[in-house]
Amino acid sequence: MESIKIAVIGLGYVGLPLARLFSTKYPTIGFDMNQARVDALMAGHDATLEVEDSLLQEAIRNHGFRCTTQIEEIRNCNFYVVAVPTPVDENNRPDLKPLWGASETVGRVISKGDVVVFESTVYPGVTEEECIPVVERVSGLRFNVDFFAGYSPERINPGDKTHTVEKIKKVTSGSTPEIADLVDRVYNSVLVNGTHKAPSIKVAEASKIIENSQRDVNIAFINELAKICNAMGIDTHDVIEAASSKWNFIKLSPGLVGGHCISVDPYYLIQKAQVYGVLPRVMSNARRLNDGMGAYVANQTVKLMNKKGVMVKDARILILGFTFKENCPDIRNTKVVDIYHTLEEYTRNITVYDPWADSEHVRREYGVDIVCERPSGPYDAVILAVAHKEFSKLDIGALTAPVSVVYDVKGILDRGIVDGRL
Numbered sequence: 001m002e003s004i005k006i007a008v009i010g011l012g013y014v015g016l017p018l019a020r021l022f023s024t025k026y027p028t029i030g031f032d033m034n035q036a037r038v039d040a041l042m043a044g045h046d047a048t049l050e051v052e053d054s055l056l057q058e059a060i061r062n063h064g065f066r067c068t069t070q071i072e073e074i075r076n077c078n079f080y081v082v083a084v085p086t087p088v089d090e091n092n093r094p095d096l097k098p099l100w101g102a103s104e105t106v107g108r109v110i111s112k113g114d115v116v117v118f119e120s121t122v123y124p125g126v127t128e129e130e131c132i133p134v135v136e137r138v139s140g141l142r143f144n145v146d147f148f149a150g151y152s153p154e155r156i157n158p159g160d161k162t163h164t165v166e167k168i169k170k171v172t173s174g175s176t177p178e179i180a181d182l183v184d185r186v187y188n189s190v191l192v193n194g195t196h197k198a199p200s201i202k203v204a205e206a207s208k209i210i211e212n213s214q215r216d217v218n219i220a221f222i223n224e225l226a227k228i229c230n231a232m233g234i235d236t237h238d239v240i241e242a243a244s245s246k247w248n249f250i251k252l253s254p255g256l257v258g259g260h261c262i263s264v265d266p267y268y269l270i271q272k273a274q275v276y277g278v279l280p281r282v283m284s285n286a287r288r289l290n291d292g293m294g295a296y297v298a299n300q301t302v303k304l305m306n307k308k309g310v311m312v313k314d315a316r317i318l319i320l321g322f323t324f325k326e327n328c329p330d331i332r333n334t335k336v337v338d339i340y341h342t343l344e345e346y347t348r349n350i351t352v353y354d355p356w357a358d359s360e361h362v363r364r365e366y367g368v369d370i371v372c373e374r375p376s377g378p379y380d381a382v383i384l385a386v387a388h389k390e391f392s393k394l395d396i397g398a399l400t401a402p403v404s405v406v407y408d409v410k411g412i413l414d415r416g417i418v419d420g421r422l
Contacts, residue, residue, distance in 0.1 A: 007031055007077035009102050011067060014119060014154040015083035017050050017165040021190050023065035030067040031074050038067045049329060075109040080116040092267045096130055103131040107138025110147050117150040117183055121209060121265045123272035124202040127151050150174040150183035151201045153208030159328025169193045173204035212265040213283055219257055220286035223293055226254035226422045236422060237411045254422040255409060256335035257290040258324030263333045294338025301381055301407045304419045310380050310403055312346045318379040321386020322354040322362060322370050329356045336385045337366050351375050355390050381405040387412050
């Protein structure tokens with residue numbers, strides 16, 4: 001354990017917090033291909049806001065933590081952790097290119113006796129069937145003879161300052177019993193709440209992907225309930241509050257399902273299940289339902305505008321929030337963009353206000369212009385799409401026209417000013 005030298009490959013929402021934590025115990029280097037990202041981190045600032053600047057600066061100053069884009073600087077490490085994205089393509093098929101690229105990077109520097117641990121969310125089998133062969137090919141080393149592997153799925157929840165990486169319980173696994181023990185000890189040494197050692201890498205991979213798939217299915221049920229309640233003229237939140245008085249009711253809220261976990265990861269398991277001849281109907285239907293909620297919100301807003309006699313064509317509409325969740329700058333797979341594009345069929349006078357999102361990043365990724373400063377009304381419709389803390393202080397009445405519609409996706413506004421909500 002004393003000889004462990006760690007390299008974390010990929011310094012995003014998952015990799016950076018983990019690398020910073022490891023640096024408090026072991027010599028640790030963070031590797032990323034984005035030079036601007038590395039420069040910002042070495043200057044002591046994390047744009048994702050997952051690691052507080054004070055903690056990052058302390059790691060650099062007191063623990064020798066550093067970040068680099070130079071592969072030679074991680075050659076002398078012996079414990080490699082891969083934390084790169086696992087996206088899907090335009091057809092929702094798993095895109096393993098980032099993992100293959102990271103595996104090539106590991107293959108170029110790994111030496112005999114070294115260990116590589118993957119954290120990226122994947123379907124069972126990816127580590128041993130997709131990643132390890134790449135490491136073998138590039139390095140010329142033999143798996144479980146010259147080098148070894150583990151899998152410890154990430155459990156980062158962007159914007160969550162309670163369940164931070166050091167406080168969550170981590171699943172660990174290894175390619176041999178001895179390596180499983182080593183990987184478990186390394187992670188256990190920096191975690192407050194310890195680990196769960198899985199019996200195999202595939203079990204660990206499966207455990208992660210069903211975590212997110214289960215939430216996706218459960219939220220889909222609540223979203224379907226919201227559609228039913230709305231059609232019947234019943235308030236969904238009142239129904240949930242009443243039902244949650246039963247001891248074993250799982251209390252969830254309806255909403256938009258975006259981000260890099262719940263809205264993406266189930267596709268990995270859906271695709272792999274079909275390879276084995278299993279048609280995962282529940283998960284597939286949940287994905288379709290949740291993916292359609294942005295358009296549903298927009299159409300409900302238009303319906304309410306028509307009922308109140310508010311002209312929809314060329315209406316001035318304000319959307320509050322663009323990130324995929326509250327109080328964080330993460331815009332990955334945000335479903336607010338679906339609200340925006342659906343409303344574009346009726347009007348171009350749409351303002352998106354989000355004080356957390358980076359406007360240049362939004363324009364680059366989605367082609368949507370947003371404002372980060374409070375806009376002025378009056379608007380014919382206001383849609384609260386994200387529950388940023390700043391929005392709870394807004395005077396919605398001051399933003400709306402005398403006859404207008406307010407739609408509350410998150411259920412946080414005063415009911416007296418709301419015309420509709422999920």
